[in-house]
Amino acid sequence: MIEKNSVGRIAFNIFNYGFMIALSIVCIIPIWHVLMASLSDPRALMNVSGILLKPIGEATLNGYRLVMKNSSIITGYINTIIYVGCAAVLGTLFTTLAGFVLSRKTKLQKAMTILVLFTMMFSGGLIPSFMVNLKLGIVNTRWAIIIPGMINAYYIIIMKSSFEQLPSSYEESAKLDGAGPLTIMVRILMPLVKATVAVVAMFTIVLQWNSWFPASIYLQKRRDLWPLQLFMREILVQNDTAQILSGTDTPNIDLTGNLVKYCVTIVGTLPILCIYPFVQKYFVKGVTLGGVKG
Amino acid sequence: MERIEKKETAVTAPKSNWKWDFRMNWSIYLLFVPILIYLIIFHYLPMFGIVMAFQDFNPVKGFFGSEFVGLKNFIDFFSNPSFLQILRNTLVISLMGIFLGMPASILLALLLNEIYLLKFKKVVQTISYMPYFVSTVVIAGLVIEFVSTNGVITNLLVSIFGIERQNLLTNAGYFWGINFFSDLWQGLGYGSIIYIAAISGVSQEQHEAAAIDGASRLKRVWHVTLPAIRPTIITMLVMRMGMVMTVGFDKILLLYNPSIYETADVVSTHVARMGLNRMQYSYSAAAGLFNSVIGTTLLIASNMLSRKLADTSIY
Numbered sequence: 187m188i189e190k191n192s193v194g195r196i197a198f199n200i201f202n203y204g205f206m207i208a209l210s211i212v213c214i215i216p217i218w219h220v221l222m223a224s225l226s227d228p229r230a231l232m233n234v235s236g237i238l239l240k241p242i243g244e245a246t247l248n249g250y251r252l253v254m255k256n257s258s259i260i261t262g263y264i265n266t267i268i269y270v271g272c273a274a275v276l277g278t279l280f281t282t283l284a285g286f287v288l289s290r291k292t293k294l295q296k297a298m299t300i301l302v303l304f305t306m307m308f309s310g311g312l313i314p315s316f317m318v319n320l321k322l323g324i325v326n327t328r329w330a331i332i333i334p335g336m337i338n339a340y341y342i343i344i345m346k347s348s349f350e351q352l353p354s355s356y357e358e359s360a361k362l363d364g365a366g367p368l369t370i371m372v373r374i375l376m377p378l379v380k381a382t383v384a385v386v387a388m389f390t391i392v393l394q395w396n397s398w399f400p401a402s403i404y405l406q407k408r409r410d411l412w413p414l415q416l417f418m419r420e421i422l423v424q425n426d427t428a429q430i431l432s433g434t435d436t437p438n439i440d441l442t443g444n445l446v447k448y449c450v451t452i453v454g455t456l457p458i459l460c461i462y463p464f465v466q467k468y469f470v471k472g473v474t475l476g477g478v479k480g
Numbered sequence: 481m482e483r484i485e486k487k488e489t490a491v492t493a494p495k496s497n498w499k500w501d502f503r504m505n506w507s508i509y510l511l512f513v514p515i516l517i518y519l520i521i522f523h524y525l526p527m528f529g530i531v532m533a534f535q536d537f538n539p540v541k542g543f544f545g546s547e548f549v550g551l552k553n554f555i556d557f558f559s560n561p562s563f564l565q566i567l568r569n570t571l572v573i574s575l576m577g578i579f580l581g582m583p584a585s586i587l588l589a590l591l592l593n594e595i596y597l598l599k600f601k602k603v604v605q606t607i608s609y610m611p612y613f614v615s616t617v618v619i620a621g622l623v624i625e626f627v628s629t630n631g632v633i634t635n636l637l638v639s640i641f642g643i644e645r646q647n648l649l650t651n652a653g654y655f656w657g658i659n660f661f662s663d664l665w666q667g668l669g670y671g672s673i674i675y676i677a678a679i680s681g682v683s684q685e686q687h688e689a690a691a692i693d694g695a696s697r698l699k700r701v702w703h704v705t706l707p708a709i710r711p712t713i714i715t716m717l718v719m720r721m722g723m724v725m726t727v728g729f730d731k732i733l734l735l736y737n738p739s740i741y742e743t744a745d746v747v748s749t750h751v752a753r754m755g756l757n758r759m760q761y762s763y764s765a766a767a768g769l770f771n772s773v774i775g776t777t778l779l780i781a782s783n784m785l786s787r788k789l790a791d792t793s794i795y
Contacts (some may be wrong), residue, residue, distance in 0.1 A: 195697070198685040202591055204604040206600070209588075210607040213669065216622050217614070219632075228657055287512045298512055305523040307722070308776045311768030312748075314529025318522070320539075334522055337515070368507050396615035399730045403756055415617045422621030423734050447625075451618050458613050459569060466606055470673055 217455070224448035226250055228441035249449035252442065259453065262414035266395060269331050269413055273394040277336045278387040281331065282379070285345020286371050299346070306339040319404065329413055330404035335394060341386045348382040349375060385468050395458055418454045421447055505715040533766035553766035562745065570746040573732070576660050584664060585671035591702060592672065593679050608669025620734035623662050624649065649735060652743040659732065678712040679705055694770065714786045720780030725771045747771045
């Protein structure tokens with residue numbers, strides 16, 4: 187690459203690398219602050235006013251002990267895992283199936299695609315959807331979370347594109363060998379789109395792990411079915427640590443409540459952040475599947 | 481032998497004959513049935529529920545028993561004294577995200593492209609994507625704490641700009657900024673991914689040709705890189721225009737409170753509050769329908785515009 191090493195260029199480089207470092211720091215700091223706070227002494231925590239670079243006061247795991255033993259948190263975790271598991275398995279299954287169906291050149295292909303695409307463009311709205319779910323009797327049950335979350339039209343389109351990009355030679359030689367569409371899909375095409383399926387599954391998992399709103403409207407009467415994020419909302423946003431701390435014999439409810447907030451944050455975000463580095467390269471691919479042309 | 485179709489058929493389609501098609505593809509159509517049922521129940525049926533917007537809906541009487549009131553609910557919504565405010569908030573918040581957020585991501589992608597230490601670049605990218613995976617609840621929690629009366633951000637603003645010390649989430653003037661910057665923190669890195677991919681696809685030959693012609697690095701960015709990623713930029717723009725009316729809803733719901741409704745209430749939060757908390761179902765359905773219609777119109781309009789101006793479109 188032709189390059190001119192002028193003063194301007196060097197100055198720019200210094201700025202650029204500096205900017206990138208600053209950006210990285212800004213991205214990490216809030217989480218780091220929370221992590222440090224979660225390990226800090228509750229009393230010292232009340233007086234702190236800056237960003238914590240290391241735990242203040244005496245480092246302690248007490249907050250975590252409280253959180254891990256707490257029944258709401260455990261319930262939340264179990265529920266979230268159930269919802270995420272269902273979405274990952276059922277959702278990915280149906281999405282891939284739909285993508286496959288839409289990629290086949292049948293006479294109804296265009297009609298089916300429009301049917302799916304239209305749901306991305308227009309929706310009945312929150313209240314009508316709520317009413318439908320109400321009439322179906324799934325409000326205040328797990329199904330209200332599992333079923334609507336299963337199929338995402340956008341991912342169906344991604345799977346469709348993925349199938350369509352496969353060279354038709356695979357399909358043709360299979361047809362010559364007498365394979366029906368189903369066989370073609372399962373034994374030949376599926377293994378080829380494994381990467382895309384993994385991406386869709388991953389996005390679904392993250393989306394479902396972080397989801398709180400559907401639960402907040404459909405599970406209002408069933409705390410025992412709440413996902414973790416909803417308990418976290420109660421603690422972090424509504425500032426209501428009473429539920430979580432009730433029944434424990436902590437010496438100072440206010441102080442501990444504050445500490446617990448930080449611990450809960452880490453506990454609720456850690457799984458995603460841990461998986462994140464490993465799947466990072468996959469989702470980069472996934473994002474580009476949707477939009478880059480040519 | 482089947483009669484040959486009179487109509488022109490596409491080059492790749494087989495004999496386009498219904499009987500033949502069903503015989504060949506029945507298993508595919510069968511596979512589609514559960515999906516069709518799902519779409520009908522959870523997406524198309526609610527669309528029929530839109531009729532609620534034209535009724536004085538009563539949950540007991542249901543869709544068929546409730547009284548028809550024509551456009552009354554819409555009139556109620558439009559004549560709500562806060563209507564213009566709500567609309568303004570929706571547009572401001574969304575357009576800030578699009579016209580400030582998108583260029584920021586593009587800029588980041590362009591700057592990253594100028595980093596030649598590959599390891600460094602990879603690490604920065606990985607770190608910058610991370611905030612996207614933090615849940616909205618956690619982000620709301622972080623924001624609430626950092627802008628509280630003694631929070632980190634509040635302290636910063638007091639010491640640098642000398643603003644009055646307060647809980648920034650009780651002051652309507654700060655909301656747009658708070659919302660935008662938390663969106664930026666979360667989405668800047670992730671949003672740049674697609675532009676990075678597009679930039680890496682720009683042909684080297686074009687760059688070298690321009691360089692030989694004496695174009696500086698900056699000129700090359702403007703004349704080679706940007707035009708090359710224009711289709712990507714426009715595609716993203718179209719997609720985001722379609723989401724103008726609905727985006728950001730759940731974070732706003734977590735961050736807002738009655739004292740800042742004047743800048744924080746958007747159409748979708750208004751719909752949620754009126755419908756679910758205050759149980760004004762019909763009013764809420766009408767407002768929601770308004771939202772959906774505007775959103776769809778924007779999507780179609782920007783899609784048509786992009787097709788005219790840039791030769792690329794989604795549909």
